[in-house]
Amino acid sequence: MIVLYFIIYKEKTNQMKQTDDMQLLENNSFYSNHVEPIFIKNCIACHHDKKKLGGLNMLSPSKIHLGGKNGSVITIGNAYKSEIYKRLILPISNEKHMPKGKDSLTKNEIKLIEWWINSGASFTKKPDDFIFPDEIKSILN
Numbered sequence: 001m002i003v004l005y006f007i008i009y010k011e012k013t014n015q016m017k018q019t020d021d022m023q024l025l026e027n028n029s030f031y032s033n034h035v036e037p038i039f040i041k042n043c044i045a046c047h048h049d050k051k052k053l054g055g056l057n058m059l060s061p062s063k064i065h066l067g068g069k070n071g072s073v074i075t076i077g078n079a080y081k082s083e084i085y086k087r088l089i090l091p092i093s094n095e096k097h098m099p100k101g102k103d104s105l106t107k108n109e110i111k112l113i114e115w116w117i118n119s120g121a122s123f124t125k126k127p128d129d130f131i132f133p134d135e136i137k138s139i140l141n
């Protein structure tokens, strides 16, 4: 089961690398509308091409897929096993808290990222492809 999951994940990662990131981001995905802006505002400053702190570049889906120096940062379907989420909910006093040395994201931003990862961490699905629970609907409206 775990092996199968790994193969599917690898396959997805390979497809992602072969796809043009710009094309992904121009397609009005849920990610580009609601998740990427949070990353741009709070994370990119330290996680881009020239400044990959912790080995992590968050500039594009394929770069996020590459993970950081400790490996993958997203476990599809499980926010609590995803480094990119786990660090958001740590207290600011914890040295692993992200964004490093800055205030935590808002509750709604954290909830959106949690929901995005738990619902498959897709970079391409459009908002219409999802059925949003009320909790998420109220954040998006």
Ligand code: HEC
Pocket (backbone or CB within 6 Å): 039, 042, 043, 044, 045, 046, 047, 053, 054, 055, 056, 067, 068, 069, 070, 071, 073, 083, 084, 085, 087, 088, 095, 096, 098, 099, 100, 101, 102, 105
């Ligand atoms: C002010 C700079 C700064 C900002 C802003 C920042 N980070 Fe980081 N990040 C770091 C540093 C430094 C490290 C390496 C040290 C560590 O692991 O804590 C790191 C490491 C990480 C790692 C671990 C990578 C690995 O494989 O070890 C993750 C995941 C991460 N950051 C996510 C985020 C997210 C998500 C945001 C935005 C919400 C963010 N960071 C914003 C500085 C920053």
